[in-house]
Structures are given as C-alpha cells and as structure tokens.
Amino acid sequence: MAWRAQPVGRTPGTIAAAGIFALVAACLAAVAWRAADDGVPSLGPADWAALRFTVLQACLSACLSVVLAIPVARALARRSFAGRRALVALLGAPFLLPVIVAVLGLLTVFGRGGWISSLLGLFGLPPLSIYGLQGVVLAHVFFNLPLATRLLLQGWQEIPPERFRLAAQLGAGPREVHRLLERPMLREAVPGALALVFAVCLTSFAVALTLGGGPRATTLELAIYQAVRFDFDLGRAAVLSVLQLALGLLAVVAGLAVAAPAGFGGGIGRVPVRWDRTGRAAQVLDGLAIAFAALFLLVPLAAILLAGLKGLPALEGPVWRAAATSLIVAGASTVLYLALALPVALTAAAGRPLAETAGLPGLVASPLVIGTGLFLILYPFIDPGRAALPVTVLSNAVMALPFGLRVLVPAARAELARSGRLAMGLDMGGWNYLRHVLLPQLRGPLGFSAGIAAALSMGDLGVIALFADPDLATLPLAILRLMGAYRMEQAAGAALVLAVLTLAVFWMFDRGGHARAAL
Amino acid sequence: MRHLAIAALFTSTTMLTPVFADDAKPELVVYTYDSFVSEWGPAPVVEKAFEETCGCDLKFVSAADGAALLSRIRLEGARSAADVVLGLDTNLMAEARATGLFVPTTVEAQYDLPIAWTDDTFIPFDWGYFAFVHDKTLTFPTDFEALGQSDVTLVIEDPRSSTPGLGLILWIQDAYGDRAGEIWQGLADNIVTVTPGWSEAYGLFLKGEAQAVLSYTTSPAYHVIAEDDDTKTSAAMTEGNYLQVEVAARLKSSDQPALAQQFLDFMVTTPFQSAIPTTNWMYPAVTPEGGLPAGFDTLVQPEKALMIPPAEVPAQRKAALDAWLGALSR
Numbered sequence: 109m110a111w112r113a114q115p116v117g118r119t120p121g122t123i124a125a126a127g128i129f130a131l132v133a134a135c136l137a138a139v140a141w142r143a144a145d146d147g148v149p150s151l152g153p154a155d156w157a158a159l160r161f162t163v164l165q166a167c168l169s170a171c172l173s174v175v176l177a178i179p180v181a182r183a184l185a186r187r188s189f190a191g192r193r194a195l196v197a198l199l200g201a202p203f204l205l206p207v208i209v210a211v212l213g214l215l216t217v218f219g220r221g222g223w224i225s226s227l228l229g230l231f232g233l234p235p236l237s238i239y240g241l242q243g244v245v246l247a248h249v250f251f252n253l254p255l256a257t258r259l260l261l262q263g264w265q266e267i268p269p270e271r272f273r274l275a276a277q278l279g280a281g282p283r284e285v286h287r288l289l290e291r292p293m294l295r296e297a298v299p300g301a302l303a304l305v306f307a308v309c310l311t312s313f314a315v316a317l318t319l320g321g322g323p324r325a326t327t328l329e330l331a332i333y334q335a336v337r338f339d340f341d342l343g344r345a346a347v348l349s350v351l352q353l354a355l356g357l358l359a360v361v362a363g364l365a366v367a368a369p370a371g372f373g374g375g376i377g378r379v380p381v382r383w384d385r386t387g388r389a390a391q392v393l394d395g396l397a398i399a400f401a402a403l404f405l406l407v408p409l410a411a412i413l414l415a416g417l418k419g420l421p422a423l424e425g426p427v428w429r430a431a432a433t434s435l436i437v438a439g440a441s442t443v444l445y446l447a448l449a450l451p452v453a454l455t456a457a458a459g460r461p462l463a464e465t466a467g468l469p470g471l472v473a474s475p476l477v478i479g480t481g482l483f484l485i486l487y488p489f490i491d492p493g494r495a496a497l498p499v500t501v502l503s504n505a506v507m508a509l510p511f512g513l514r515v516l517v518p519a520a521r522a523e524l525a526r527s528g529r530l531a532m533g534l535d536m537g538g539w540n541y542l543r544h545v546l547l548p549q550l551r552g553p554l555g556f557s558a559g560i561a562a563a564l565s566m567g568d569l570g571v572i573a574l575f576a577d578p579d580l581a582t583l584p585l586a587i588l589r590l591m592g593a594y595r596m597e598q599a600a601g602a603a604l605v606l607a608v609l610t611l612a613v614f615w616m617f618d619r620g621g622h623a624r625a626a627l
Numbered sequence: 628m629r630h631l632a633i634a635a636l637f638t639s640t641t642m643l644t645p646v647f648a649d650d651a652k653p654e655l656v657v658y659t660y661d662s663f664v665s666e667w668g669p670a671p672v673v674e675k676a677f678e679e680t681c682g683c684d685l686k687f688v689s690a691a692d693g694a695a696l697l698s699r700i701r702l703e704g705a706r707s708a709a710d711v712v713l714g715l716d717t718n719l720m721a722e723a724r725a726t727g728l729f730v731p732t733t734v735e736a737q738y739d740l741p742i743a744w745t746d747d748t749f750i751p752f753d754w755g756y757f758a759f760v761h762d763k764t765l766t767f768p769t770d771f772e773a774l775g776q777s778d779v780t781l782v783i784e785d786p787r788s789s790t791p792g793l794g795l796i797l798w799i800q801d802a803y804g805d806r807a808g809e810i811w812q813g814l815a816d817n818i819v820t821v822t823p824g825w826s827e828a829y830g831l832f833l834k835g836e837a838q839a840v841l842s843y844t845t846s847p848a849y850h851v852i853a854e855d856d857d858t859k860t861s862a863a864m865t866e867g868n869y870l871q872v873e874v875a876a877r878l879k880s881s882d883q884p885a886l887a888q889q890f891l892d893f894m895v896t897t898p899f900q901s902a903i904p905t906t907n908w909m910y911p912a913v914t915p916e917g918g919l920p921a922g923f924d925t926l927v928q929p930e931k932a933l934m935i936p937p938a939e940v941p942a943q944r945k946a947a948l949d950a951w952l953g954a955l956s957r
Contacts, residue, residue: 142702154952212830220780220819221835239820317785317823318831322815322955330823334787337694338948340701340722426666484702491708581665591826593667594849594908596833 114458114524115531115541121455124448125466128506132353132469135481136346142484143343155348158331161324163355165241165316166309169248173305174298176249177256180401182290183394184257185264195402196261197615199254201409204563204610206584207314208591209412209603214238214247216411223411243319248312252305254405255511259304262515262553263297264290266522282390296367296518303363304514307356307472328352332474342480349477356472360465360510409607416604419597427602430586431609434566437497437582438613441504441565442558448505449512449557454546456513457520464517467509478503496580504565511564512557519553520546559617566610583609654684655886658707660696660714662907664689669899669906676898683886692824693790693873697723704728705880710887713752713875713894718793718944720749720874720937729876732888736895739914741870741932749874752894753909756868756929757794758861760832760846761839767862771799775813782837786948788823790871791841797940798869800947801933807947811954818955844868844927845908851922852905860927867931873909 143149184196202210217223218238225235238246267289275285313329320326328348335345448466456463482499483492492499523546531541547554567584581589583606590599664670664687674685688709690696697719700712705728715723723729731747738744740754759781761767768774774781784792800807819837822828832840839862847859875894877887893899901915904923911919935943 157956208827208830211827212834215831215834215836219831219834219836314823314827317788318820318827320820322818322821323785323952324956330785330787337698338787340698424666480702483699487703488706588826589662589665589667591830592662593665594829594846594853595667596830599830 115528115536115538116454116458116524116546117538118455118458118460118463121451121453121463122460124451125455125463128448128466128469128509131506132473132478134485135478136349136353136473138481138484139342139349139477140346143341143346149341149343149347151344151347154326155328155331155344158326158328159351162310162312162327162329162352165244165248165312165325165327166306168241168245169252169309170302170306172245173249173252173256174260174301176253176401177260177301178294178298179393179397180253181257181260181264183397184261187394187398195398196258197611197618198409199257199401199405200559200563200614200618201254201607201611202250202405203252203255204560204567204614205412205607206567206587206603208318209587209607210251210408211247211315211318212415212600212603213408213412214250216415217408218243218246223407239319239321241320241325243321244312244316244325247315247319248305248309250405250408251315252308253401255308256301256305257401258556259301259514260294260297262556263293263518266518267293282387299363299367300514300518303359304510306359307468307510310352310356310359310472311474329474329476332476336476336480345474345477345480349474353469353473356468357465360468361462364461364464412600412607413604415600416607417601419599419601420604421601422595422598423601423605424598426581427583427586427590427598427605430581430583430602431605433497433580434583434606435609435613437500437504438562438565440501441508442562442617444501444505445508445512445561446554446558449509449516449561450554452509453513453516453520456517457524461517464513467506467511467513470503470506470508471510475503500582501565505561508557508561508564511560515553515557515560516550519550523549555617555620559614562617563610563614566613567606652682652684653883653886654686655681655710655883655890656686656688656708657711657713657890658688658690658696658700658709659712660692661689662692663687663714667906669902672902672906673899676902677890677893680893681886681889683883685890693719694793700728700878701726707878707880709878710881710883711875711877711890715749715874715876716790717870717872717874717934717937718790718797718940720746721939721941723876724748728878728880730879732877732891734888734891734895736913738895738912739910740872740912742872742934744872746874746937749876750891750894751872751874751912752899753903753907753912754870754872755843755845755909756870756932757791757798757841758844758846758863758868758927758929759839760842760859760861763858763860765838767839769862770865771802771810772813774817775810777817779817779839780819780837781814781817781839781841782819782828782831783821783841784825784828785821785823786951789825791825791828791843792821793944794869794871795841796947796951797935797943798933800943800950801869801935802866807950808954811951812957815955815957821955843871843909844929845904845910845923848904848920848922848926849908851925852920857925863927863929865930867933868929870932870934872912872934 215222218236219225220235228235271289275289280288311329312327316325316327317330332345332348335341335348452463452466486492486495527545531545583602587599587602587606590602662668670687677685690699693714693716696712696714700707700709729748732750734750738751740751744751759767768777768779783795786792786796799810803810822831828840829842831837844861847861850856850859875891877891881887895913897915900911900913903909903911904920
C-alpha cells in the first residue's frame with residue numbers, strides 16, 4: 109500500500125514538514141551556538157528528577173484522559189439528545205482556554221477555598237487537597253479529556269454507517285459490534301490520542317508549577333526556565349530542550365507504530381443508525397458518561413463565567429484593542445495553519461506516515477528555547493519587537509499542526525482508500541481530484557481542525573511574551589498585564605471575553621466545515 | 628505554492644525592517660519589564676512627561692520581568708539597541724555589572740531609601756519591602772520560626788522563575804544563614820503551593836486558597852486606593868523585612884549617551900517619581916513634591932530592613948536555592 113500510486117503528490121507536504129523541522133533545529137542550534145563557549149553542559153540529579161516527574165505526570169494524564177474519553181465518546185457517538193451539539197462544542201472550551209484562566213476556574217471548584225471544599229466544610233470535613241501530583245493530573249485531564257473525546261468521536265464517525273447496518277443485519281449485539289467495529293477503530297485511534305495528550309503534557313509549565321505544590325513537581329520546562337533565567341546557562345537549556353523534544357517524538361512515533369489501521373474501507377457517508385444501543389445497561393452507562401463529562405468540564409467553566417461577569421463592566425479600551433489584535437492573529441495563524449496542514453496531511457495519508465510528526469516540534473520543543481533561538485536568529489537583521497506578530501502567527505500555526513494532523517490524516521487516508529484508485533483509474537489527479545473529491549469530503553475535519561488552530565491561537569500566550577511590543581498586546585497578554593497590575597476582577601472579565609471569542613471562532617470554523625450533520 | 632509558506636514567512640518578517648522616523652528627533656530606547664509598559668503601569672505617564680522636555684522620542688521595549696530583561700541584554704550584548712535599562716533590582720545588580728555593558732553616571736539625588744545609596748552605575752527609581760500580605764482579621768506570626776510552627780497557610784512564588792520568590796529565599800538566607808534549611812523545613816507544611824509568578828500567587832490568595840501571600844508591604848495600598856478596601860495588611864517580621872531596590876543604568880554601547888544621562892536625571896525628579904506609587908505600587912526612590920498619596924500612610928512599616936549587599940548575592944543565591952529545594956523537595 110505504501111508505494112501505490114496516489115492521486116495526490118507527496119512533495120509539497122514533505123517540503124513543509126522538512127521546513128518545520130529545519131526551523132526548530134535552527135532555533136535550537138542558535139541557542140547551543142551562543143552557549144558554545146561555556147563548555148559541554150552536564151545534567152545533574154535535579155534534571156533527572158525533573159525528567160522523571162515530567163514523564164510520570166504526562167503518562168498518568170494521557171492514560172486517564174484517554175481511558176475516560178472512551179465511554180464519553182461512545183455515548184456521544186450513539187446517543188442523540190437535545191443540547192448534544194452545544195455540549196460537544198462546549199467540551200472544546202477547557203482545551204482552548206489560556207492556562208491560568210482555566211486553573212483559576214478549576215480552583216474555584218476543586219481548590220481549598222473552592223465549592224467542593226466549602227461543601228465538605230459543612231459536614232465538618234477537611235478541604236480537598238488539590239496541590240500535588242493529583243492536582244496536576246486533574247488539571248491535565250480537564251484540559252485533555254475533551255481533546256481525546258473529540259479525537260475518538262471522530263474515530264467513531266469514520267466507521268462507515270454501512271458497517272453498522274451490516275452488523276445489525278447479521279444479528280450482531282452490542283458485544284459483537286464492539287468486537288468487530290469499535291475495537292479495531294480504537295486500536296487505530298487510541299495510540300495516537302495517547303501520544304498526543306502525552307506530548308501536550310510534556311511541556312506543562314504553569315499548571316505543573318501552580319498546582320504541583322512545590323519543587324517536587326519540577327518539570328523539564330521549569331528546569332529549562334531555571335537554566336535560562338536563573339543560571340543563564342543556555343547550553344543546559346538547549347540540552348534539556350532536545351531531551352524534551354526527543355521524548356515527544358518517541359511517544360508519537362511509538363503511537364504511529366502501534367496504531368493498526370482499521371481498514372473499514374469506504375462508505376457513502378450517511379449518518380449512521382445504531383441498532384446496538386437499546387439495551388438498558390448501555391443506556392445507563394452512556395447517561396452516566398455524558399453526565400460525568402458535562403459536570404466535570406462545565407462546572408469550572410461556569411465558575412469562569414461567574415467570575416468574569418463581575419469584571420466585564422470595568423473593561424477598558426486596551427482590552428478591546430487587544431481582543432481585535434488577537435482576532436487578527438488568529439485569522440492569519442489559521443490561514444497559515446491550513447497552508448501547512450493540508451499538504452502535510454496528504455503526504456502522511458499517501459504513504460509517508462512519519463510526515464505526521466511534522467507538527468510535534470511546535471508542541472514539544474520548549475517555547476522559551478524556541479523563542480530565544482528565534483530571537484538570536486532574527487536579532488542581527490531586525491528589531492525583534494517588530495517581528496512579534498509574524499513570529500506569533502508562525503508559532504501558533506505550527507503549534508496547532510499536531511492537533512490538526514491527528515484529525516486530518518486518518519480522514520484523508522480513509523478518503524484516499526475509498527476514492528484514490530477510482531480517481532487514478534479515471535486519470536483524475538492533482539488539483540482536480542483535490543477540488544472535486546478530496547476537499548469536499550474533508551470539509552468536516554478541515555473545519556474542525558481549523559477551528560482548533562484559530563482557538564489555540566486566540567488563547568495562547570506563545571512567544572508574544574518574549575517578543576512583546578508594548579503597543580501590540582494580544583488578549584492573553586492583556587490578561588496577564590491586568591493581573592500584574594492587581595486588577596484581578598478585570599482580568600477575569602477579559603478572560604471571559606477571551607473564552608467567548610475563542611469558542612465563537614472555534615464554533616464558526618467547526619460549523620462551517622460540517623459536511624456531515626453527525627458531529 | 629503551498630510549500631513556499633515557510634520560506635515566505637522569513638521574508639515577510641524581514642520586510643518589516645525598522646523605518647526610521649523622518650523627523651530628525653533623536654530616539655531614546657529604554658528596555659524595561661512588561662508591567663512597567665502596560666497601560667496600567669508608569670510608562671504612559673513617564674513617556675509623556677519626558678517627551679515634553681527632551682525634544683526626543685522615548686521608546687519603551689519590554690521583557691517579561693527583571694531577570695528576563697537581564698537575559699535579553701546579555702543575549703544582545705554590545706550590539707543592543709538599548710540606551711537605558713530600567714527595572715533591574717539589587718539582586719541582579721552584581722550579574723548586570725559583571726557583563727561590563729553598563730557605564731557610570733553622574734546622577735545626584737536626595738534618596739529616601741532605608742539604606743544609604745552609593746552606587747554610581749545603577750540608579751534607584753523605586754523600592755519596597757517583601758512581606759506576607761493577609762487579611763486584617765488574621766493574627767500573623769511575628770517571625771519565621773513562629774510562622775513555621777503555626778498553621779497559617781501561605782502561597783509563595785518560585786525563586787527560579789520569579790523576582791519575589793528569589794527575594795524570599797535571600798530574605799531567609801540573610802536572616803538565618805546556615806539555619807535557612809531548618810526554617811524552610813518548618814515552613815514546608817504551611818506552603819499550600821509555589822506559583823511561577825507573582826500574578827498567579829496573588830490571584831490564588833484573593834481566591835482564598837491561602838491565608839497569606841508573598842508580596843510587598845505596599846500591596847494593601849492598591850486595595851485602599853483603587854478599591855476602597857482596607858481589609859488587607861502586611862506583616863512586619865522581627866527578623867526584618869527584605870528590601871528590594873529597583874534600578875536603572877545606561878549602556879556603554881548607547882548611541883545617545885547625553886540623552887540617556889538626561890533620562891536618568893529626569894528619573895529621580897517629581898514628574899517621574901510621582902507616577903510610581905499608584906502605577907507601580909512601590910515607594911518612590913525620591914519622595915515627590917506633595918509627598919506620597921493618601922493611603923500610603925496606612926501601610927505597615929517594618930522596623931528593620933534586610934538586604935544582602937548586591938555584590939554578595941551571586942555567592943549566596945546558590946546556597947539559598949539549595950536550602951529551599953532541599954527542604955521543600957522532601
């Protein structure tokens with residue numbers, strides 16, 4: 109299959125993927141080069157402890173997020189109820205919020221002074237103890253359960269409806285449907301989701317530090333931070349960053365290697381009818397899964413809403429200007445993201461699966477080291493402050509790639525399997541095939557992934573903090589500035605504006621891409 | 628065409644090369660930390676006041692905080708576009724001096740600092756005491772040993788990523804020397820969590836996650852002046868409170884040495900200093916004409932100022948961090 113002729117070219121995607129790797133390598137090299145005079149850096153016991161903690165929390169977070177996502181995604185895939193669509197859209201919110209906003213929302217519910225602790229207090233019980241490994245994992249599950257759910261939900265929707273029909277005709281019960289259809293699909297989708305969540309948690313900095321409770325919860329990213337700002341040891345920062353990058357790549361390559369293509373073949377893409385969902389047990393299970401996910405994810409969001417409403421009236425001009433800047437940055441990032449993601453996804457789908465790793469450097473390379481590297485590269489040529497916005501657009505687009513590719517590649521692969529040979533037979537290749545067959549078929553995943561790209565770009569502080577131009581703040585930076593100026597209430601108001609805008613942008617792209625009504 | 632995207636980005640950034648202002652006004656570039664340049668910080672007031680007299684264009688460039696500022700100057704070295712760096716502090720001074728990038732100035736002023744100031748390169752513009760901020764209803768222990776034995780909950784900042792966090796470990800190092808580790812072991816069960824920066828810590832405190840937060844004695848002034856809320860206060864410790872003096876200096880590589888000197892002279896006068904109390908929420912280095920704003924008179928005055936002499940900070944910092952890591956990593 110790998111070498112079969114395909115109606116799409118692999119060269120553009122290969123070049124884009126190589127370009128991204130080259131850019132990240134150049135940044136790391138610039139940092140290492142700058143540190144070359146200081147001798148070869150060595151890693152101490154504290155660095156290894158940081159590595160152990162990083163891997164431990166990322167493993168736990170990934171496993172818990174994906175294991176919990178399976179029943180939630182299954183329930184959402186086979187039930188329809190009023191508000192389902194709104195629920196699915198809102199589930200995206202935690203993942204898309206700026207970290208500090210989400211953490212404060214979580215603490216309103218789970219903190220020592222939070223709602224649950226107050227409730228426990230009424231019964232004379234001690235407050236919840238959220239600070240420590242449990243808090244770090246809780247927050248990561250809060251962020252990544254929705255992501256894992258959406259990825260698996262996508263997997264369920266990739267199973268052609270005809271298969272469910274066939275299963276029902278052959279008298280397959282829920283257990284057989286699970287064994288014959290769902291389990292092969294999960295074998296394909298779960299490893300990738302695990303690897304992606306693991307990679308997201310690998311660079312955790314603010315969450316791990318704020319909820320970790322102290323230096324026991326030191327992650328690699330914090331060790332990098334210490335190397336850059338406490339010791340000004342750029343060599344060590346570069347080495348730690350390479351280590352972090354290698355871990356992420358290892359996870360994703362392993363995920364790709366373990367994933368077994370389910371090979372369902374094609375269908376004509378109608379909404380599936382599920383005959384296997386009427387059992388009492390299945391109904392109760394699905395109800396519980398949906399209720400759990402809704403409570404766990406929506407209650408902290410409600411806390412953010414409540415806190416934000418108080419600060420909303422006090423918002424001043426600079427915040428609205430920052431909101432406009434953020435929208436422009438998000439728009440530009442999304443365009444660039446699509447220009448990168450589509451060729452890379454097609455290359456990965458057309459027989460070069462490793463191309464999918466192209467997104468990873470943007471995700472698992474330390475933002476601080478990449479920012480410093482870009483700074484060193486740009487500095488001789490241009491005032492880095494003037495490059496702040498282009499650099500932010502670029503880094504946001506690259507950062508969205510791993511999420512987008514996880515969605516696009518399986519969909520593109522399935523479509524190539526369905527119509528690729530026919531197109532070749534009809535001598536329909538290149539642009540014609542793209543325009544008339546592939547792109548229309550990929551509308552759903554493209555819209556969803558563009559939504560993720562736009563939303564991530566809205567919420568990410570990214571490298572703008574390193575390159576900040578005083579006159580060009582994005583909304584996340586404005587929130588940080590408000591907090592730094594004691595204006596916590598206004599910061600909460602601005603965070604609400606950000607959350608609403610982010611969701612709106614995401615919803616717009618996601619809806620726009622809906623070829624199939626099912627999602 | 629798509630594969631050109633990355634290449635195009637490089638060119639699009641280089642197309643934005645600085646355009647020099649066509650009017651002949653000289654430009655003074657001041658590097659400072661982010662909260663100084665924000666709309667709610669001192670920069671807007673300072674820029675307007677200085678430009679009225681200097682016949683120049685004052686341009687602020689920001690880095691995240693004092694330590695990031697020093698990193699950036701180190702990265703840029705002698706090629707830096709900066710004429711003045713504003714926002715280093717007494718804990719970074721020795722490292723900054725060791726870069727050899729800064730030059731002495733001739734600023735003379737009647738400083739209102741708790742210590743005598745003699746440095747001729749780094750000029751103070753504001754100062755404050757680190758302190759635990761808490762609600763007035765709480766009786767806060769008066770020294771660190773009692774604090775360690777109490778069950779008062781604290782949120783502090785990480786010394787590896789934050790200026791106040793570094794201040795706290797130097798504070799305990801200065802007050803207790805070899806016993807610092809012991810003091811930290813006493814405090815370990817009081818510390819609810821350690822945050823990456825001041826904002827997170829203060830946000831957590833206001834949310835009620837801990838009874839006290841490491842901040843400044845001047846923090847309650849914000850609540851009194853801006854929010855009309857006098858329920859917050861700070862704790863003076865019998866060991867003394869650690870002093871932070873924020874400084875500015877001009878760079879050897881500056882292409883506007885006279886203008887840089889003029890800015891530093893301006894920095895210790897009323898138009899600059901009067902902006903400090905209610906935008907940076909620190910004490911001005913020189914009390915402006917008209918004194919401090921109402922509300923500052925209600926602040927707690929520590930009896931004793933502690934400060935490790937700047938030149939000794941690099942040597943003591945490592946020991947202080949090891950004591951902190953050793954006690955809190957158990």
